[in-house]
Amino acid sequence: MVELIAESMEQTGYFNTTVETYEWNTYVGRVLDPEYQNNGYVPCIGLSGTFNPGSFCNALHHSDNVGQCCNLNGINDSELDDLMDSARYGVEVAEDAELRAERYDEVWNYLADERYSSITHFNLATSVSNTDLHGFEMWPFQEGMYSYNMFAPQDEQIMWVDRENAAGDSDLSDLSEGGTLSLAVGANIESFDPPHSTDTTSTLAQGFIYEGLTANDAQGNVYPWLAESYELRDTQDIDRTAYADYMSTVGTTEEGAIDTDEQVVVPHPEDNPAEDDEVRVLLPDDAAEAVEDGTYGMQYRYNLQEGVEFHNGDELTAEDVVATFEYVENSDISAQTFDSLLTAVQVDEYTVDLYAQVADAEAERELPSPLILNATQIEEVEKGNIDPREGNTPIGTGPYEFSEFEDAQYYEVTKFDNYWTEQKGVSEAFSWFDGSSDFPDGPVIDGFEVEIVPDDSTRSGALQNGEIDSTYGINTSTLDDFDSSEEFLVYSVETGGYEYIQYPVNVAPFDDARLRQAINHLIPRERIVENVFSGYGRPAWTPIPQLAQGSGTADAEALEEELRPMNEYNVERAEELLEQVAADN
Template sequence: MVQDHKQSSIDVDRRRLLQGAGGVSIAAVAGCLGGDNGDEDAPIHVRLEVNSDNDDRVQMIDLISNSLEESGYFTTEIETYEFNDYTQRVMDPDYAENGYVPCIGLSGTFNPESFCQALHHSDNIGQCCNLNGISDDELDQMMDDARYGIDVADDDEERRERYDEIWEYLAEERYSSITHFDLQAGVMNTDVHGFRQNPFTESTFEYGLYAPQDEVVTWIDEDAHPDETDLSDLEEGGTLRAGLTEDPELFDPPYTTGANSTIVQVLIFEQLVVSDSEGNLYPWLAEDYELVESQDIDRTDYEEYMIEVDADEEGVLDTDEQVVVTHPEDSPIEDDTVRVLTPEQAGEAVEDGTFGMQFQYDLHEGIEFTNGEELTAEHVVATAERYENSDLEAQTYDSLLYAEEVDEYTVNLYAQIPDAEAERELPGLYIHSLEQADLEGGELDPDAGNEPIGTGPYELSEYEETQYIEYTKNDDYWLEELGLESKEWFDGSEEFPDGPVIDELEFEIVPDDSSRAGALQSDEIDMTYGLATDVLDDFEEDDDYVIDSVEAGGYEYIQYPMHVEPWDDERLRQAVNHLIPREEIVDNVLNGWARPAWTDLPELAEENGTTDAEALEEDIRPRNEYDPETAAELLEEVIDDYDLE
């Protein structure tokens, strides 16, 4: 039962909050958090948590807090944390037992499953964005059915129909409340030319600096305005100075889940494929790839290869091996022993021809890591092994069965069962050098004495924790050696370069939005992103700056504590959802730099995620609109049933 805390228990650190919030939002935040936090006699207490260094998010939570209190049914408190501390806090599996309502942002992919699975699939408890321990067997099965199996792998329409059922289910159960779809906005001075914003935060610089799949390349020119130049005016060399929103947690790809870490990793590490801004895939480290075979099997077909392992009362399995497949009929929570497939047995199954899908990748010959190693199939296999039992195991081994070296430059990646998203998910590994593939988790980091080694266009030259990161161009970058003519899919301009043209990158780590904006205005940096929307309006009106924006592949959300009464009652969650003023958040907090989330599906994932986007919104929007009267009706029922008065 949620306790009815009194006002004296409110522990908002107001000074820290106002320091974390930029100057543009201090007045708005101070006006609310400094006063009374609702009627002490209100029956339900809510503790909202948020990272203090995101001005817009803090204001949004404050607005939601006020809305809850104005209903007369809630008292609220707001607790704030610095971003890295906050993400570690909410990703802890034990966080689900606290009864708190966290706010955070999710960056997905072009696949619709990333906008429901990460938040709601029980495999992601403590792994990704399932912050409050949602574990719903029926929903897990629905998500699996929309992604896995020969019927959805071969039939896009069937897949879309199943996702429509998921959005309907989530609207009814309301485990999370998605508030809005962000806009990704890069702000730069007029020295920066050619930059284009990617829908995903983690690809901000990787994509903006060089993306031949969309003919994007950034260069520095101090003598002309970006509106007056095109590719024919490209200048090589120079330094790009940029402001980062956070210090990276690690430079170790399998052991970080935050976008702020990925932003700095992907300048060094690369994948077998690359995506354009519309989600189309192109071979990258791979010269080409193909789906060789797809077989109509399910996970029970691995039964003869499985071994038994013990499970304790909390469902923890007694094995140090990566669990690739768990027998669908076994439950780690309910059974003392569980049948599982580990990588060794997965290899045996593949050898016998038991697998869901086989993709074959032919690697470019002559690609070198910055330590001189030549990329081979062995590197891909070693990388897959390093992802075992990592922080990304749930996302990696939800599809991957086995990585197999065929010959020096050919590798097979096998999916466990037919998977509609395997083409994108299987090659989602950032390829390691053999020198670093055996490092312990978290050890691939300069703080551990290991400078990251990759195949990417830049090398880490200097890193001062919480202060700055500097890169220099990889003079032996493989694409410049092979030439874009090695990419059969490239049909762009002959003037387009064979690699990025900027020589040096200097990233200043400035978490505070207003300080980052000030650094841009005082010419300490050339560009940044993630600014508070009040500031974006100012930059948009100034001819000395350019803004490039696109609807993001992500959103903001709050998630309800399913393991604490009365939050396990969907009526309470539905009621709170009706008290979230989405339009007011977008108009008054975000100044129009966002779109209200009437459904859980961003525009970029609509093609595969719904049969009819307009019909989906028409159906679900009424359940997400601000509606205090409906909220009050639901809350009265909850209060009566739980005797909360």
């Protein structure tokens, strides 16, 4: 894909391009380096969002995410920040879905004009399994593919292994318990510590072990999970200046960063660390004080399931939940956690209140998003070190417990004997469950063996040779062969993710929007989908995938009609823009 784009740029006569490639984990570390934004490179990488439209613009473009997640090249645009915030925050958009959608349309149009990033295509996630794997369905987020399939009562989704009967039109009456499923993933597991990792493979591996307060179905509806129930108790119409009286004053660095080792929960909107020697910020203790005085945007109450056991035998309590949110501070996911979260407060042993800074249209899904960790383990390890390579076995409440890991080779988990839903039964555990009485009370597979095989063709060969049962992300050129074979099943779904390139906007000449627009017109999106991905994808004429369109645009068809001409392959228009840039330089 990158070579096609580079070739297209070269053919205009305005560019000399060089493509550099790296092993995946090396590449991730490289592009997330804070210095990367100053070197003038154009990175190509993927984004996996959520069901919320904000995840498809904030992660790439919001100033708060510089150096985290996917804002790789230091995009810092206060006008854009305000547009994104106005589409997500405030009582108006929290209560009016139509207004929220209209404001997101303003964001998409602004991004089309400024062209900080070029999205090439929406991914079509694919998975291939042999016919021993039954009941499998695609999940629109790759990192949750196997955790969703192993047990999702919200969709009555369960997979099982049956090596005597071939998968096809299997249903719950055919379910077979036991067995071990062998999988292959395409990258090493960088960390078993959820707040201190953001790569897809690590999140996939963590999904066997950890769980969250809530869960989503395939349509994005939110269900209580480790929380037996939850409710929105209060909403207040305030903005972030309401915290001024609680804020601490801290210094700034020569580079224009806030100089504190503590988590900045809320920076004062009127202060600028790039210009001011001192700025006002709300730190965690300040946030707790504000809540005590009744200053907050939203209050959600989560009543925890009782009797949930961690893999070390501890019972899940509110202490674990609060400790988890404190552990998130200054982690790899702190930016997307503290863009909404104010603080977490223990009410009693099984009750936690989560407070949002301001009214947030995405709070129901975003506030409880971190996976819940064990408070005892948190006390015993340094941040980021919940990992067997550091001598620390990861401990969660999930249906599988850590068994073995050989770095860059394989990973194994085994079924947890005291998994809480099996102790309670799904009908008792989940008041919302109204599914079949045949649906099991927990996963039915005894264990998972996860082979780490970076090379696509090697994973494909391992599947063909019967060495593994399932894998994903293999070369699309081989999918048709698998699809035509009676020995394999190919699954696919448009995902909540896409591939993109991001321009180094702080480095000339990429600080000129016309140059970025020109390159965008040189991206052969349709050729990329058809020739590189063999049709397993969809050209990105807008920045928002189908699964987030419900709350992310007032009219998806109208938005595509408006933005598609700005994203189509158009060499003539690109050369016009390049001539303008050249004339001014």
